[in-house]
Amino acid sequence: MVAPTEPAASGTTDVVLEAVGLTKHFPVRRRAAELLSRRRRAVRAVDDVDLVLRRGRVTAMVGESGSGKSTVARLLSQLVHQTAGRITLHDEVVDARRGRRFRAHCRRVQLVFQDPFASLNPIHTVRYHLTRALRIHHRDGDLTQGLHDLLTRVSLTPPEQFLAKYPHELSGGQRQRVAIARALAAGPEVLLADEPVSMLDVSIRLGVLNLLRDLRDRLHLAILYITHDIASARYFADEVLVMYAGQVVEGGDGEAVTQRAAHPYTRLLIASAPDPDRIAGEQTEDAAQAGGEPPSLIDPPAGCRFHPRCPHAMARCSTEAPPSFAVGDNGSGHWAACWLYAGAGS
Amino acid sequence: MSGEPVLDIRGLSVDYGLGDAAVHAVRDVSLTLHRGEVLGLAGESGSGKSTLAYGMLRLLPPPGVVRSGQVFYHPGDDEPVELMSLSAKRLRRFRWAEVAIVFQGAMNSLNPVHTVATQLTDVIAAHEPRTTPAARRARAVELLTLVGINADRLGSFPHQLSGGMRQRVMIAMALALEPRVVVMDEPTTALDVVMQRQILAKLVELRERIGFSVLFITHDLSLLVEFSDRIAIMYGGRIVEDAPAGQLYRDSLHPYSDGLLHSFPALRGPRRELTGIPGSPPDLRAMPSGCAFHPRCPKAFDPCAERTPTLLAPDGREDQNRTVACWLHTADRAMT
Amino acid sequence: ACGSGESGEPGNAAGVLNVGMPNGPQTENHNPFLPSSAGASLGYRWMIYEPLVMTSQIKPAEEGKPWLATEWTWSDNYRALELTIRDGVTWADGKPMTAADVAYTYTLLKDTPALNINAIPFATIAAEGNKVNVTFEKSQFVNQVDILSTIVVPEHLWSQMTDPATDTVATPIGTGPYELKTFTPQTVTLTRRSEYWQDLPEVKELRYTSYNDNNAQTTALANGSSEWAFTFISNYETVYVNKDPEHHKLWFPATLAVHGLFLNTEHKPFDDPALRRAMSKVIDRGDVFEQAEAGYFYPEITSVTGIPTPAGESFIADEFADTEHEVDVEGAKQELTSAGYRYDGDTLLDKAGEPVKITLSNPAGWSDYITTLEIIKDNLSEIGIAATVDKANADAWTTNVDTGQFEGAMHWTNSGATPFDIYQSVMDGALYKPVGTAGVNGNWGRYRNPEATAALETYANAETDEARTEAMHELQRIFVEEQPVLITGAANAGAEYSTKNWVGWPSEEAQYAPPQPTLLNSLDVVLHLRPAA
Amino acid sequence: MSYLLRRIGFYAFTAWAAITINFFLPRAIPGDPVQSLIARAQGQLSTDAIQSLYILFGLDDEQSLVSQYFEYWGQLLSGDLGLSFTFFPSPVSDVIADSLPWTLALVGFTTVISFLLGTALGVVAGWWRGTWADLLMPVTTFLSSIPYFWLGLIAITLFADQGGAFPSSGGYDPGVVPGWDLDFIGSAIHHSLLPAITILITSMSGWVLSMRNMMLTVAAEDYITVAHAKGLSQRRVMVSYAARNALLPNVSAFALSLGLIVGGTLLVEIVFSYPGIGFQLFSAVGAKDYPLIQGIFLIITLSVLVANLVADLVYLLLDPRTRKEG
Amino acid sequence: MALPTSEVLTVPAPARRRRRSGLLANGKAVTGLVILGFLTVFAVIGPWIAPYDPGERGDDLLVGPNAQHWFGTTHLGQDILSQILDGTRSVMLVGIVAGLVATVLAIVFGVSSGYFGGTGGEGLSALSNVFLVIPALPLILIITLSLPETNDLTIALVIGFTSWAWGARVLRAQTLSLRRRDYVEAARATGESTWRILGFEILPNLTAVIAASFVSTVIFAVLSEITLAFIGVPGVSEWNWGAILFWAQSQQALAQGAWWWFVPAGLAIALLGTGLALVNFGIDEYVNPRLRGGHQRVRGVRMRVGFTPVLPEEAR
Ligand SMILES: Nc1ncnc2c1ncn2[C@@H]1O[C@H](COP(=O)(O)OP(=O)(O)OP(=O)(O)O)[C@@H](O)[C@H]1O
Ligand SMILES: Nc1ncnc2c1ncn2[C@@H]1O[C@H](COP(=O)(O)OP(=O)(O)OP(=O)(O)O)[C@@H](O)[C@H]1O
Ligand SMILES: [Mg+2]
Numbered sequence A: 001m002v003a004p005t006e007p008a009a010s011g012t013t014d015v016v017l018e019a020v021g022l023t024k025h026f027p028v029r030r031r032a033a034e035l036l037s038r039r040r041r042a043v044r045a046v047d048d049v050d051l052v053l054r055r056g057r058v059t060a061m062v063g064e065s066g067s068g069k070s071t072v073a074r075l076l077s078q079l080v081h082q083t084a085g086r087i088t089l090h091d092e093v094v095d096a097r098r099g100r101r102f103r104a105h106c107r108r109v110q111l112v113f114q115d116p117f118a119s120l121n122p123i124h125t126v127r128y129h130l131t132r133a134l135r136i137h138h139r140d141g142d143l144t145q146g147l148h149d150l151l152t153r154v155s156l157t158p159p160e161q162f163l164a165k166y167p168h169e170l171s172g173g174q175r176q177r178v179a180i181a182r183a184l185a186a187g188p189e190v191l192l193a194d195e196p197v198s199m200l201d202v203s204i205r206l207g208v209l210n211l212l213r214d215l216r217d218r219l220h221l222a223i224l225y226i227t228h229d230i231a232s233a234r235y236f237a238d239e240v241l242v243m244y245a246g247q248v249v250e251g252g253d254g255e256a257v258t259q260r261a262a263h264p265y266t267r268l269l270i271a272s273a274p275d276p277d278r279i280a281g282e283q284t285e286d287a288a289q290a291g292g293e294p295p296s297l298i299d300p301p302a303g304c305r306f307h308p309r310c311p312h313a314m315a316r317c318s319t320e321a322p323p324s325f326a327v328g329d330n331g332s333g334h335w336a337a338c339w340l341y342a343g344a345g346s
Numbered sequence B: 001m002s003g004e005p006v007l008d009i010r011g012l013s014v015d016y017g018l019g020d021a022a023v024h025a026v027r028d029v030s031l032t033l034h035r036g037e038v039l040g041l042a043g044e045s046g047s048g049k050s051t052l053a054y055g056m057l058r059l060l061p062p063p064g065v066v067r068s069g070q071v072f073y074h075p076g077d078d079e080p081v082e083l084m085s086l087s088a089k090r091l092r093r094f095r096w097a098e099v100a101i102v103f104q105g106a107m108n109s110l111n112p113v114h115t116v117a118t119q120l121t122d123v124i125a126a127h128e129p130r131t132t133p134a135a136r137r138a139r140a141v142e143l144l145t146l147v148g149i150n151a152d153r154l155g156s157f158p159h160q161l162s163g164g165m166r167q168r169v170m171i172a173m174a175l176a177l178e179p180r181v182v183v184m185d186e187p188t189t190a191l192d193v194v195m196q197r198q199i200l201a202k203l204v205e206l207r208e209r210i211g212f213s214v215l216f217i218t219h220d221l222s223l224l225v226e227f228s229d230r231i232a233i234m235y236g237g238r239i240v241e242d243a244p245a246g247q248l249y250r251d252s253l254h255p256y257s258d259g260l261l262h263s264f265p266a267l268r269g270p271r272r273e274l275t276g277i278p279g280s281p282p283d284l285r286a287m288p289s290g291c292a293f294h295p296r297c298p299k300a301f302d303p304c305a306e307r308t309p310t311l312l313a314p315d316g317r318e319d320q321n322r323t324v325a326c327w328l329h330t331a332d333r334a335m336t
Numbered sequence C: 001a002c003g004s005g006e007s008g009e010p011g012n013a014a015g016v017l018n019v020g021m022p023n024g025p026q027t028e029n030h031n032p033f034l035p036s037s038a039g040a041s042l043g044y045r046w047m048i049y050e051p052l053v054m055t056s057q058i059k060p061a062e063e064g065k066p067w068l069a070t071e072w073t074w075s076d077n078y079r080a081l082e083l084t085i086r087d088g089v090t091w092a093d094g095k096p097m098t099a100a101d102v103a104y105t106y107t108l109l110k111d112t113p114a115l116n117i118n119a120i121p122f123a124t125i126a127a128e129g130n131k132v133n134v135t136f137e138k139s140q141f142v143n144q145v146d147i148l149s150t151i152v153v154p155e156h157l158w159s160q161m162t163d164p165a166t167d168t169v170a171t172p173i174g175t176g177p178y179e180l181k182t183f184t185p186q187t188v189t190l191t192r193r194s195e196y197w198q199d200l201p202e203v204k205e206l207r208y209t210s211y212n213d214n215n216a217q218t219t220a221l222a223n224g225s226s227e228w229a230f231t232f233i234s235n236y237e238t239v240y241v242n243k244d245p246e247h248h249k250l251w252f253p254a255t256l257a258v259h260g261l262f263l264n265t266e267h268k269p270f271d272d273p274a275l276r277r278a279m280s281k282v283i284d285r286g287d288v289f290e291q292a293e294a295g296y297f298y299p300e301i302t303s304v305t306g307i308p309t310p311a312g313e314s315f316i317a318d319e320f321a322d323t324e325h326e327v328d329v330e331g332a333k334q335e336l337t338s339a340g341y342r343y344d345g346d347t348l349l350d351k352a353g354e355p356v357k358i359t360l361s362n363p364a365g366w367s368d369y370i371t372t373l374e375i376i377k378d379n380l381s382e383i384g385i386a387a388t389v390d391k392a393n394a395d396a397w398t399t400n401v402d403t404g405q406f407e408g409a410m411h412w413t414n415s416g417a418t419p420f421d422i423y424q425s426v427m428d429g430a431l432y433k434p435v436g437t438a439g440v441n442g443n444w445g446r447y448r449n450p451e452a453t454a455a456l457e458t459y460a461n462a463e464t465d466e467a468r469t470e471a472m473h474e475l476q477r478i479f480v481e482e483q484p485v486l487i488t489g490a491a492n493a494g495a496e497y498s499t500k501n502w503v504g505w506p507s508e509e510a511q512y513a514p515p516q517p518t519l520l521n522s523l524d525v526v527l528h529l530r531p532a533a
Numbered sequence D: 001m002s003y004l005l006r007r008i009g010f011y012a013f014t015a016w017a018a019i020t021i022n023f024f025l026p027r028a029i030p031g032d033p034v035q036s037l038i039a040r041a042q043g044q045l046s047t048d049a050i051q052s053l054y055i056l057f058g059l060d061d062e063q064s065l066v067s068q069y070f071e072y073w074g075q076l077l078s079g080d081l082g083l084s085f086t087f088f089p090s091p092v093s094d095v096i097a098d099s100l101p102w103t104l105a106l107v108g109f110t111t112v113i114s115f116l117l118g119t120a121l122g123v124v125a126g127w128w129r130g131t132w133a134d135l136l137m138p139v140t141t142f143l144s145s146i147p148y149f150w151l152g153l154i155a156i157t158l159f160a161d162q163g164g165a166f167p168s169s170g171g172y173d174p175g176v177v178p179g180w181d182l183d184f185i186g187s188a189i190h191h192s193l194l195p196a197i198t199i200l201i202t203s204m205s206g207w208v209l210s211m212r213n214m215m216l217t218v219a220a221e222d223y224i225t226v227a228h229a230k231g232l233s234q235r236r237v238m239v240s241y242a243a244r245n246a247l248l249p250n251v252s253a254f255a256l257s258l259g260l261i262v263g264g265t266l267l268v269e270i271v272f273s274y275p276g277i278g279f280q281l282f283s284a285v286g287a288k289d290y291p292l293i294q295g296i297f298l299i300i301t302l303s304v305l306v307a308n309l310v311a312d313l314v315y316l317l318l319d320p321r322t323r324k325e326g
Numbered sequence E: 001m002a003l004p005t006s007e008v009l010t011v012p013a014p015a016r017r018r019r020r021s022g023l024l025a026n027g028k029a030v031t032g033l034v035i036l037g038f039l040t041v042f043a044v045i046g047p048w049i050a051p052y053d054p055g056e057r058g059d060d061l062l063v064g065p066n067a068q069h070w071f072g073t074t075h076l077g078q079d080i081l082s083q084i085l086d087g088t089r090s091v092m093l094v095g096i097v098a099g100l101v102a103t104v105l106a107i108v109f110g111v112s113s114g115y116f117g118g119t120g121g122e123g124l125s126a127l128s129n130v131f132l133v134i135p136a137l138p139l140i141l142i143i144t145l146s147l148p149e150t151n152d153l154t155i156a157l158v159i160g161f162t163s164w165a166w167g168a169r170v171l172r173a174q175t176l177s178l179r180r181r182d183y184v185e186a187a188r189a190t191g192e193s194t195w196r197i198l199g200f201e202i203l204p205n206l207t208a209v210i211a212a213s214f215v216s217t218v219i220f221a222v223l224s225e226i227t228l229a230f231i232g233v234p235g236v237s238e239w240n241w242g243a244i245l246f247w248a249q250s251q252q253a254l255a256q257g258a259w260w261w262f263v264p265a266g267l268a269i270a271l272l273g274t275g276l277a278l279v280n281f282g283i284d285e286y287v288n289p290r291l292r293g294g295h296q297r298v299r300g301v302r303m304r305v306g307f308t309p310v311l312p313e314e315a316r
């Protein structure tokens, strides 16, 4: 058994943001029949997730819709508060619900939303959005210069031309760049990018991804890249985490996870992804056997949450939740939470 | 693959609005869907894919108007029907019985206040008024089973179903009258990949069993390459390339198709070089002159900015059953 | 079942008379003593219950007609009354009406302050044979009408009630010629009894309909569905009379009560009689009568004494008999200048050199009063007084008048058998309460004059007619001299009626009773009605 | 279920708040019932009557407002609304029982008709946009801007006064006795026609406009296009797909509008001299008849709440999305 | 009463430039604004251009329209045209003041109850529901009567304080949907304070809804004010149109055949109401483009949902 927080082989990176046992349960409104009973039901959106973001590294988080990816991002940015678990920023425990502490936190951890069409207020100009971000974080010493720098950094040049524009006057890619610029205005160390390109056209996605990669390289940001497109995770991330039903089920080096997927769910995911190189009609074993619906997060299956859909499910899977087991060659940091690998690592 | 045509679009132009204010969303598009074929229609957002699909069925909401063009439906043994000149009454009888359509968002395509059963039987009642309610219900059960949904879901309302189930209900509904053509407008974009594959697998299976043709619209080119027989690429309201899927994937001719294919990362194999397409999509209100793609085209040359290329078989490959609208490949004939 | 007002179906064929009042929907309440009952509001209580004596407000000087009492005698000091009760009168349930019932009625009033609306200070009440003897705590000269016109109720039924003051008397049993047939919130129907101590009236059925307001009542009168009603009609000629000039009649005789502009005499400079006299001189009572009161509603008072005529004719002192009120702007100005007032251009300045201004206030909804104020405002401007009309909130206004916080306001006076009530309401120092204190029952203008107070006292308690007459003349002199209130018109006891189906109505020519359908005399009127030929 | 529970809690709160406001507000009006009775009589009641009236109404002993308030709740809970001053000593419940049926019959009925008719017209206007149906718009806009007392009075002048076909006042002919017979019902209907038509004309427009708007909004929904694509008949798409969905927002608006309408009846009843509860309320306010004002407010508030509850239930039936998740 | 646009689906918020021209490009809104402008001019200069003192008694009693008195006279010979002109100001003023007060309250209650949610939000929403349930006109009537002194301003305040609930409801619904928008979340993630988010991110996006709610309240306020004056509630200034109708009614003008006393005021009210309603339509259409006319009929082309027209040859 390998602690998933063990530094990667490269070893040159230092941990910026770390979450241990991160859990978020959203209370569900009780039904009349339950008013008398003690039990309070909850959507267990995120359950015991461990996560490490390192300086200058991109960590991708993939998983199907509703598996709790956005919730993780919102927890890390303190927009919502964890039910349990601990978040540390440079080894300091973060507890910033509102006010100055919250501001201090968001100065260092910034969130970029999925939908650039919705995350910019349609009534404000680019200048307003960026100025506010700079002001709030007291980086408005030389405002004009600051604005120019930001826009240049996200390749919106010449900057003057974009400052006066309203969001609807920009294309989707340009908007997402503005959103990223706004996040950068705080001078963060961590960028949480929640599906930053899923709403963008194929031909402009790449530009935004390349921009993020560039920021990682030049500003040494720690980036959490959330997506459900596992191919782009492979392309872009140093490390990949796979989420299923509120839990991280597999993690490790990007190439390892995508090419030598261990967890049956990851395999299903990869088999399901459209792949032009696959000959039509050819079906991988996993994809063919995959059936059923994603589980309810209110009443998740006992044991391994994937077991009702898993082609390799064993008796043990439905009773005991699997811990993480190292897979592949040691040192790649590749692990999976699956009983299939119970013997492999430890 | 290419049998006789079922749906033949000739020079279709569709506008939003009238007169000077009109936006020309689809411009002089010709496209043929053959019997039993899956024809993929790709292109980025706003390129006019949906407009083309709805326009040919005359389902565009105001202010959409069909400016010109014809759409022939070949029922096989009978005379072809021209959709643009059909009366409202005949059009209503034609729809769904011959061409069914699955819309982009299933949540929005299902009426939230009626049960699945009502919406399924509705369509049977409208086209086969003589069937008994019991027979309709039986058919509805049959259809749901076909797409892998338990019959006890008949009484559910749309909001009680998951996204994937809703989409499958829509597919079941589309097959209710055993149409010869099913149009699918991004049927899976809102779903995650696992569900997407499940549904497409189902579709492939059903097509083999029932034998209808599919017009499949999406901007996910990798999906199309895997699933369709032939692919047409749209840009700026026009079809810029139309070729068998494999050929297009391996050997795209139009620089835009090429760019698209180099915009998404591959999941397997060596990490491909990703170039993407610089620039941003054109504004339909102020379309560039000549080839609409020329401002973004790395290979643009003299004629591109001046003259609009027509969709023709590429030079030297007239036998390959493919067409492209690009001066690079059709220069010879068009220029002369 | 449609209204008998429709042409072709004469009302008298069915013997129906349609009476109307603009009082809104009613609830079933036939208690004759309660002013809140439907019987009082619509007036039908007088058809079921009868008074001891039929007194008339328009002929207050005449002795009333004997009714349930055949004779009555007052002691000289008006502290004792002996009544002789009529024989042969039966209640509608067949029981005879006796002196004991009368005594019971008086006792009921005495013991139940809630029902003793006129606050009569009964002392002793005794019945003996067909006589009833009543004594009072003090002289009842000015209350004699109220005492004599008391309704008599049957002891055998009323003594059974737990609380007569809160009983709605579901089945009203009286001695009158009618009994209740049906009640609906909109219409009360009475039918004629089979027996009555006089000749039975010709009207077989009476329908009292309550309309929601004057407009609805007017419409009903105009189209004939109401044949008898009491309501204000502006421009009655066009709206009412001309719809059927032959039959649509009205007669609005004056009673002994007046309407006038009360001036707050504690408010400078209106404490100056000279100013008030001058103001009175310019009030155009004719305009008020014609424009605010539609030329009929509140009869014009011509006498300078403010006593309505002909009702009060006999009370007017000889010295004022021929002096009529006349608009006299020049006279008024002279009066003012000789009293030390000056003019600054057109503006009147008081003795202190301040411009004379007055705010006239009345509730906004009382359109005739407001119109009157508009006219007065106009009149006053002729002698340089700037008036403003304040359309007040009715409740606030009532409070303000009660506590004396106003400058000028149109108000009414009480009515009575003599002009005493008028003068009492206008200048009785005994009713005075300082400004700011509520609960005045008259003298809203806070007028104080010991002579007037004394004269009123004398009038109410004098033992001789001479003393009374002297006091009355004194009061008139004071009034003319002091003008504490600027009289505009008299109150009335009139009605609109139609002669289409029924004739025999009281009128200018046949003044046997005031025609108003809610007064006790309405019974007398019904007894006079005959089917039209 | 929990939806309903929350609604009920909300209703209880609203009822309490409204009743409390109803108790305190009328008492803030200056003056008292006796003074206003005297004032309305303008000299027909002698001022000596004041004292006897105070005694009669039981207003002669002072009580603090707070203890009156608790006493009022005590009375209310035992179902007693007190005695009206205007019609002393009739119980408030009798006064209300006499007038409420009229209001319910006239205004309730016309409100429902107006809603149904207006909605139907709105459906037509929305569906057939771009045709003659567009002419409805300017007409309804204008009609909805006219104060309806004004229209009512004009209607009376034109159709009732000058020997017109309609009676101008009252709920039924004077000679008729209320009861379940043809005479009465015929007469009642005859009397209600003119006010009913006036209310219809002015209140319908609101429904026409909002329904039309909703139809236009709904017509652009995907499921309408799908319905067309399914080849359903025009009528079926219009009724079962478009109108059915467009109706939903109007249903809750309708429930709330019942409150506005009950307030508005006041004028209809004044203008048409209709024996309903609005007129009673109006005169009760003038007479400072606290028990009656409170009683009527209570009835109105309760009926609006009940109407809302019913509308909630109807909404629950109409919109499956609000139902408990299955 | 016009129903508030409770179902405004999306609030488009295009650039200012389009915003201005957007509303002004709407025929209905422009017609409405022209009517309102016209009435506003009269509200300002009405008393000065009135040919007579509206309260002044004349010698021509109750005469119909003629050269001296265009709208005829009252039973006291007052000039009705002058009364109408004089009354415009009070009608407009009360409408606008009441509309402003109600709108501010609606914003405070609606937006905060929508944004904060929780018990406080529910409480505020319940409070506005209480005001929805109590019948407005009787409530206004009673409050007006209980005030020691009433004038145009107090009446406007009473109307304003009692009629905000509809607006609050609509605004609450809108705020609830805006609150979940990404840009609100994003502003929070940037570190904006709650008040700044309310004031600068949410409120501006509600402008159209607020404007619509303002206009509806003005309509309601004007009608209430006129109704109050008509049933004789004092304090509404002297020649308010409702007061003119009150006098006409109490003098039985219609029964006397004096239609000129009755008709102009009624039409003036209807004109004002129509103007406001048109502006409201304009706003509605602006907010929800689906309502927009946009249906030019070009040579027989009829736009119809479900059957896209095919342009005839000559129309191309
Ligand atoms: N505020 C909330 N209240 C209740 N449940 C919530 C809330 N936010 C999220 N959830 C639930 O938590 C689960 C995880 O949601 P989340 O948005 O994190 O998923 P995701 O992986 O980001 O999905 P997607 O790919 O669709 O964005 C979902 O079932 C969702 O319904
Ligand atoms: N009502 C309208 N008025 C004006 N232009 C419109 C209207 N509807 C669509 N368009 C324009 O028509 C063009 C084609 O739209 P269409 O929906 O067909 O694109 P699409 O290829 O289906 O895009 P997507 O992949 O986003 O679905 C777009 O550029 C759009 O801006
Ligand atoms: Mg997400």
Ligand SMILES: [Mg+2]
Residues within 6 Å of the ligand: B049, B050, B051, B104, B185
């Ligand atoms: Mg599309």
